Amino acid sequence: MPFINVETNLPASKFPEDLLKRLCTTLAAALGKPEDRMNLVVKTHHMTPLNGTFDQAIVCVIKYNVLIFSLFCVRSCSILILFYPLEPWQIGKKGTVMSFL
DSSP states (O other): OOEEEEEESSOGGGSOHHHHHHHHHHHHHHHTOOGGGOEEEEEOSOOOOBTTBOSSEEEEEESSSOOOGGGOOOTTOEEEEEEOOOOGGGOEETTEEGGGO
8 A cells, every 4th residue: 555745845736636546546556556445645835945946846756666757857856756665564554464365
């Protein structure tokens, strides 16, 4: 069950529904997971200084091991992605953990 958190100083209009749908579809296919297992949160209008500047920036935390740089095509932006491997016993759902589901 992948978890993707995106924080950016860009406005919400830069993340239309079709982009978010493509992101979920691409990640699901890359991971061999059903789309209904994908969890995505996008937080816009954040203070996001990267590399000493306040240029357009995206910080993406993926709690699963996959590369998705090419999906974030924003002109003149920096992208920083943090990867955290998760095991089924670390994810709670339906009152238990994924290793029991």
